Amino acid sequence: MERMTTPRRGPGRPRRADQRATPDVIIEAAAGLFARRGFDAVGMREVAAACGVDVATVHHHVGTKAALYECCFARVFAAESEALTRAVATARDGLAAGPGPAMAALHELVDVFIDFLEDRPEVTGLWLRRWLEPDRHAELDQRYSEPLYRAVEQVLAEADAAGVLSEPQPHLAVRSLVWSVHAHVVGLLSGANGARQRREFRAFAHRWLDRMYPPPA
Amino acid sequence: MERMTTPRRGPGRPRRADQRATPDVIIEAAAGLFARRGFDAVGMREVAAACGVDVATVHHHVGTKAALYECCFARVFAAESEALTRAVATARDGLAAGPGPAMAALHELVDVFIDFLEDRPEVTGLWLRRWLEPDRHAELDQRYSEPLYRAVEQVLAEADAAGVLSEPQPHLAVRSLVWSVHAHVVGLLSGANGARQRREFRAFAHRWLDRMYPPPA
DNA sequence: CGCAATATCCAACGGACGTTGGATATTCGG
DNA sequence: CCGAATATCCAACGTCCGTTGGATATTGCG
Numbered sequence: 001m002e003r004m005t006t007p008r009r010g011p012g013r014p015r016r017a018d019q020r021a022t023p024d025v026i027i028e029a030a031a032g033l034f035a036r037r038g039f040d041a042v043g044m045r046e047v048a049a050a051c052g053v054d055v056a057t058v059h060h061h062v063g064t065k066a067a068l069y070e071c072c073f074a075r076v077f078a079a080e081s082e083a084l085t086r087a088v089a090t091a092r093d094g095l096a097a098g099p100g101p102a103m104a105a106l107h108e109l110v111d112v113f114i115d116f117l118e119d120r121p122e123v124t125g126l127w128l129r130r131w132l133e134p135d136r137h138a139e140l141d142q143r144y145s146e147p148l149y150r151a152v153e154q155v156l157a158e159a160d161a162a163g164v165l166s167e168p169q170p171h172l173a174v175r176s177l178v179w180s181v182h183a184h185v186v187g188l189l190s191g192a193n194g195a196r197q198r199r200e201f202r203a204f205a206h207r208w209l210d211r212m213y214p215p216p217a
Numbered sequence: 218m219e220r221m222t223t224p225r226r227g228p229g230r231p232r233r234a235d236q237r238a239t240p241d242v243i244i245e246a247a248a249g250l251f252a253r254r255g256f257d258a259v260g261m262r263e264v265a266a267a268c269g270v271d272v273a274t275v276h277h278h279v280g281t282k283a284a285l286y287e288c289c290f291a292r293v294f295a296a297e298s299e300a301l302t303r304a305v306a307t308a309r310d311g312l313a314a315g316p317g318p319a320m321a322a323l324h325e326l327v328d329v330f331i332d333f334l335e336d337r338p339e340v341t342g343l344w345l346r347r348w349l350e351p352d353r354h355a356e357l358d359q360r361y362s363e364p365l366y367r368a369v370e371q372v373l374a375e376a377d378a379a380g381v382l383s384e385p386q387p388h389l390a391v392r393s394l395v396w397s398v399h400a401h402v403v404g405l406l407s408g409a410n411g412a413r414q415r416r417e418f419r420a421f422a423h424r425w426l427d428r429m430y431p432p433p434a
Numbered sequence: 435c436g437c438a439a440t441a442t443c444c445a446a447c448g449g450a451c452g453t454t455g456g457a458t459a460t461t462c463g464g
Numbered sequence: 465c466c467g468a469a470t471a472t473c474c475a476a477c478g479t480c481c482g483t484t485g486g487a488t489a490t491t492g493c494g
Contacts, residue, residue: 019471037350040257044452054473059453061471128349131400132342133254134407172397172421179400180393183348190351204389211428236441261482271443276483278441 021053023061023071030062031072035125036189039069039136073130073137076123077144080116087112088151095159102164103213109152110177110205117185118198124185149174165213173212177205238270240278240288247279248289252342253406256286256353290347290354293340294361297333304329305368312376319381320430326369327394327422334402335415341402366391382430390429398422 029050033042044065048055062068087109094105117123130137130145149171156170167173184201187193193201246267250259261282265272279285304326311322334340347354347362366388373387384390401418404410410418 021471038255038257040255043450045450053471055452056454056474057472065452125349128345131403131407132345167424169417169421172418175400176393176397176421176425179396180389183392183396186348190348200386201389204386204393207384208393208429211431212425214428238441260480262480270441272482273444273484274442282482 021051021057021061026051026058026062027068027071027075030068031076031126032122034069034072034129035122038129039065039133044068070137070140073126073140074144076120076126077140079120080123081144081148083116084109084113084148085151088148088155092155092158095155095162095164099164102159103209106159106209106213107206110209111202113178114181114184114202114205117181118188121185121189124182125189127182128186149178159213167212177208177212180208181205238268238274238278243268243275243279244285244288244292247285248293248343249339251286251289252339252346255346256282256350261285287357290343290357291361293337293343294357296337297340298361298365300333301326301330301365302368305365305372309372309375312372312379312381316381319376320426323376323426323430324423327426328419330395331398331401331419331422334398335405338402338406341399342406344399345403366395376430384429394422394425394429397425 026047030042030047033047033050044058045055047068048058051058058068062071091102091105091109094101094108127145130141134141152174153171156165156167156174159165160167160170184193184197187197243264247259247264250264250267261275262272264285265275268275275285279288308319308322308326311318311325344362347358351358369391370388373382373384373391376382377384377387401410401414404414
């Protein structure tokens with residue numbers, strides 16, 4: 001049984017064109033369902049229905065339900081990592097250029113993060129569930145999420161050491177802002193927020209940054 | 218299977234006064250399980266086992282599973298409301314006494330909140346799940362949680378109007394800090410935090426307050 | 435003591451779930 | 465055009481779930 005790993009389409013490998021439910025389609029649909037309602041509340045038949053296929057087809061492509069869940073997490077965390085690593089690197093570069101560019105780089109980083117999460121609200125659903133069931137996603141955490149947040153924390157720690165910023169516990173500051181953004185997106189998930197709420201929250205986030213990292217006198 | 222050494226009461230141990238599975242005991246045990254693993258992942262047989270009784274006994278006392286879940290939420294939110302309303306009233310009184318006492322009252326409020334959540338980490342588990350499945354707890358939200366947070370926001374809004382504090386979006390500030398505290402407690406839930414982490418987070422929370430609400434010049 | 439109450443357990447029901455074997459349809463390489 | 469491959473579906477299996485009816489034992493009340 002060829003499962004879950006997308007069939008290798010290297011040169012010479014045959015390829016079937018009548019596929020209505022590619023692993024990508026299934027994972028995308030399942031990620032949304034899992035984010036909204038959680039692992040146990042989503043059935044394989046429901047995932048199949050969301051893709052317009054039978055439940056056996058889903059199993060044929062992704063294997064077990066646990067494997068499908070892990071694929072959703074891997075996809076989501078990989079997307080987040082891809083979206084943020086460049087912004088983190090830019091912020092780190094900005095630190096070398098003095099307090100002004102450093103703060104500008106941090107503001108840019110915050111904007112990139114908010115943009116990403118507002119674009120893909122299902123990330124917040126899966127991310128919060130990861131915290132609520134930590135044993136279920138431990139290894140994915142180590143692969144994708146932890147290095148990213150550790151990089152952000154290190155940027156802030158370097159800024160602190162250079163005297164640019166002034167938070168002795170940068171990891172707590174990062175966590176505080178990250179959770180605030182997720183809280184904002186949770187409001188988006190429930191449909192309670194509109195364009196005005198988005199604008200207000202973004203302004204708040206930047207105000208948060210200015211106040212938590214006041215310019216040194 | 219009956220162990221002869223165990224002093225277990227045989228089947229049919231009635232007496233309203235000293236039943237082994239009172240509704241209180243069941244709700245307490247179920248709240249912990251629901252907080253840790255969620256509604257769908259916890260079975261009634263598991264709740265019964267946690268109380269040392271049969272599943273039919275649980276049903277006899279609490280009715281359906283959904284009713285049990287609602288009881289857990291009601292209990293948890295009522296406890297939070299009870300723990301915080303007094304502190305909120307005190308903070309409101311402090312606002313009339315000028316910037317100094319106002320800030321002291323807010324710091325006290327933060328301490329009460331952190332104390333409460335650290336004492337009952339299962340509150341965080343249920344609270345976060347409420348946000349992830351908003352339709353499931355809508356009416357309990359309106360009864361318990363919303364009035365409380367609205368009171369806190371109003372305290373900050375009054376402080377803002379009186380020129381004591383300076384955050385134009387107090388509800389976002391409240392939400393930011395509240396989520397930060399829950400993030401901290403999530404760390405406690407997963408056992409990753411110790412006494413030192415608690416001290417550091419508490420210091421951070423107060424630093425957060427000082428920076429988000431700097432003393433007016 | 436006898437009777438009504440009731441807290442408890444046992445066994446079971448219907449349904450939903452994850453999963454699978456096998457049949458069918460559709461496409462590709464040759 | 466043929467045979468191999470595979471994506472899809474149908475039907476089913478075994479398991480677990482929430483829930484319930486009924487039997488049993490124990491107390492309170494008269």
